[in-house]
């Protein structure tokens with residue numbers, strides 16, 4: 220299991236913003252400690268197989284596979300406005316490194332090695348022409364376009380609907396997009412399925428049992444599509460302790476989610492999206508354990 224991570228991604232901050240550097244920093248340190256401490260403890264055996272890999276930035280050409288020249292220029296020059304998605308100093312550099320990490324994770328997957336991009340900013344709300352919801356460039360969309368497989372699936376398990384990803388791929392016969400998300404909730408989309416985009420809106424309070432039975436249906440649909448690669452928009456804001464959402468998953472639920480995805484027996488990579496609770500590190504670890 221390759222974890223794509225660069226300490227660069229924890230260098231930007233917007234005071235009081237839930238998408239904080241600590242969430243990724245703590246997760247990185249948690250995984251690193253699990254790997255190095257008590258290597259023979261049964262729970263840590265898995266972590267010995269983790270290898271951290273540094274990403275390279277996505278090029279302008281990579282970003283233009285998905286986004287308009289107008290959005291690329293706006294992020295480059297900081298000339299955009301969104302309440303949730305501030306034009307922070309050097310945000311272009313952070314956003315293109317996060318997109319590059321997603322590409323690297325996808326490239327590992329097609330070589331047969333499961334990989335996870337532990338980077339920020341997240342991406343699934345960014346549309347062709349717009350930043351939104353803490354997202355500047357759509358990392359998973361860029362990675363899927365870059366590897367250009369005849370058929371790819373995107374499974375979005377963030378608590379929010381990936382409206383940017385849906386907008387980018389709607390009608391694209393090479394890509395199946397499947398999302399499980401809380402509704403009603405920001406951004407208010409994903410209520411219905413259409414064409415190649417399948418949506419499972421879930422009510423507030425949905426617990427592990429109901430969540431997993433819905434995920435099983437999604438997994439069957441992915442299997443039927445028979446993609447060469449599966450990219451997972453992995454958000455951990457479905458956790459019961461998340462401060463900005465209302466689903467009720469446990470830490471151990473993520474291992475079961477990971478195992479269901481592994482059961483597809485297809486090349487697979489994950490990309491960090493949301494997750495704002497102080498237990499996010501354990502949720503990520505649980506997910507990776509299931510996925511491996």
Ligand SMILES: [Zn+2]
Nearest residue numbers: 377378379493
């Ligand atoms: Zn989210």
